[in-house]
Amino acid sequence: MAKPKKPAPEASSRDREATEKRIIEAAARVMARDGAAALGINAIAAEAGADKKLIYRYFGGLDGLLEALGAETGVWIGELSPAAKGNYGQRMLAAFTAYADKLRGDAVLQKLLAWELAGPSPALARIEAARSKAMFGVMMKVRGEETPPPGADAPAINAIVLAALNYLVLRSASMGNFSGMPLKTEADWKRVTAALEGILAKVYEK
Amino acid sequence: MAKPKKPAPEASSRDREATEKRIIEAAARVMARDGAAALGINAIAAEAGADKKLIYRYFGGLDGLLEALGAETGVWIGELSPAAKGNYGQRMLAAFTAYADKLRGDAVLQKLLAWELAGPSPALARIEAARSKAMFGVMMKVRGEETPPPGADAPAINAIVLAALNYLVLRSASMGNFSGMPLKTEADWKRVTAALEGILAKVYEK
DNA sequence: TCCGTATGTCACCGTCTGGTGACAGACATA
DNA sequence: TATGTCTGTCACCAGACGGTGACATACGGA
Numbered sequence: 001m002a003k004p005k006k007p008a009p010e011a012s013s014r015d016r017e018a019t020e021k022r023i024i025e026a027a028a029r030v031m032a033r034d035g036a037a038a039l040g041i042n043a044i045a046a047e048a049g050a051d052k053k054l055i056y057r058y059f060g061g062l063d064g065l066l067e068a069l070g071a072e073t074g075v076w077i078g079e080l081s082p083a084a085k086g087n088y089g090q091r092m093l094a095a096f097t098a099y100a101d102k103l104r105g106d107a108v109l110q111k112l113l114a115w116e117l118a119g120p121s122p123a124l125a126r127i128e129a130a131r132s133k134a135m136f137g138v139m140m141k142v143r144g145e146e147t148p149p150p151g152a153d154a155p156a157i158n159a160i161v162l163a164a165l166n167y168l169v170l171r172s173a174s175m176g177n178f179s180g181m182p183l184k185t186e187a188d189w190k191r192v193t194a195a196l197e198g199i200l201a202k203v204y205e206k
Numbered sequence: 207m208a209k210p211k212k213p214a215p216e217a218s219s220r221d222r223e224a225t226e227k228r229i230i231e232a233a234a235r236v237m238a239r240d241g242a243a244a245l246g247i248n249a250i251a252a253e254a255g256a257d258k259k260l261i262y263r264y265f266g267g268l269d270g271l272l273e274a275l276g277a278e279t280g281v282w283i284g285e286l287s288p289a290a291k292g293n294y295g296q297r298m299l300a301a302f303t304a305y306a307d308k309l310r311g312d313a314v315l316q317k318l319l320a321w322e323l324a325g326p327s328p329a330l331a332r333i334e335a336a337r338s339k340a341m342f343g344v345m346m347k348v349r350g351e352e353t354p355p356p357g358a359d360a361p362a363i364n365a366i367v368l369a370a371l372n373y374l375v376l377r378s379a380s381m382g383n384f385s386g387m388p389l390k391t392e393a394d395w396k397r398v399t400a401a402l403e404g405i406l407a408k409v410y411e412k
Numbered sequence: 413t414c415c416g417t418a419t420g421t422c423a424c425c426g427t428c429t430g431g432t433g434a435c436a437g438a439c440a441t442a
Numbered sequence: 443t444a445t446g447t448c449t450g451t452c453a454c455c456a457g458a459c460g461g462t463g464a465c466a467t468a469c470g471g472a
Contacts, residue, residue, distance in 0.1 A: 195362035
């Protein structure tokens with residue numbers, strides 16, 4: 001059922017751990033290639049060359065598999081280590097650009113992000129909460145002893161910037177532009193970063 | 207097939223225009239209630255109390271229907287008329303907040319927006335292009351004779367702000383928060399607006 | 413009056429979906 | 443050697459999906 005090949009080439013290695021890994025990777029591949037809408041039991045099983053029954057046995061269904069997938073893809077956020085130099089605004093800019101660069105290269109997380117917007121789901125909410133916490137840790141680390149100028153609502157401002165970056169990266173992947181601004185080449189992103197730098201410099205100047 | 211009722215209560219009014227309208231409204235209702243993923247021929251036809259065959263006859267399929275739907279929901283953007291007072295930054299802030307307020311109340315456009323991020327589609331791209339053009343017109347109108355200060359990349363800055371607003375509204379509808387910031391009550395949005403006001407005032411001051 | 417056309421209705425098709433029960437073979441333990 | 447457990451395989455189900463051909467009926471023009 002799983003593969004059209006008859007002698008079961010290598011899939012049936014009778015190794016649960018390896019099979020689980022194969023399934024998770026297959027799910028990531030389907031997610032990145034065809035989007036979250038195509039993320040079905042059958043599609044994943046076919047991609048992994050494994051029987052869908054195993055997905056139920058090992059992960060308890062799609063939700064469990066998704067959770068395992070989301071846990072993996074969210075790890076790198078906590079490992080971001082942008083340069084921590086200059087004042088508060090400059091450090092934040094470094095964190096934001098480092099995050100945006102990474103996100104631009106992670107198709108799976110992009111689809112996950114887009115899917116979260118399309119409809120609420122308990123499993124996705126948990127994944128997102130972990131990601132948000134990791135991002136907070138990164139920002140606290142890079143912030144160091146520097147503090148935002150009094151009077152500025154830093155959490156709100158940072159949320160706005162982060163929201164803009166998420167949206168622009170998603171638009172870049174889906175349509176390649178936004179609001180008349182192209183978002184394809186590296187130069188396009190340089191422009192975004194430059195505008196962001198100007199904003200943060202003025203908002204966070206003391 | 208369409209309705210379980212036998213005498214065809216009123217649906218079969220033999221009025222193409224009215225039927226088309228009923229179908230479009232049904233599509234909007236399904237979209238707003240169940241999201242874009244549930245937007246299928248069968249679901250729409252059932253919701254409209256019309257036969258799915260008519261969707262193929264009148265709209266040529268799902269894509270055509272979507273286009274008709276998108277054209278309708280994008281109209282209000284062009285009709286936005288925010289207060290055009292003060293300098294460039296203040297006028298832009300008025301346009302942005304007016305847009306965000308409207309968007310928050312339009313569940314259909316929200317789902318459309320989220321769907322565009324999930325995967326590229328020629329039909330959705332055309333709808334989005336029309337919307338973007340309308341938004342540009344609004345901004346040009348409210349801008350009046352005021353100009354942004356030299357040195358500031360106004361298109362990029364405005365795109366960033368618009369991107370942030372889109373993302374925050376979408377997050378508000380799906381998860382109710384972002385980056386630790388709640389996005390539910392009117393007070394939450396007041397906070398966003400206030401932060402935006404601070405940003406625009408400093409970025410666009412001469 | 414008759415006839416063509418437009419509108420609406422229904423039955424049916426093949427395909428894919430998520431999900432489950434039954435079974436075969438490998439492996440470790442007793 | 444015999445037993446039980448774990449991994450993998452396959453067949454099958456009911457239901458939903460998109461899509462189409464055939465038909466009934468109302469309406470408007472000749």
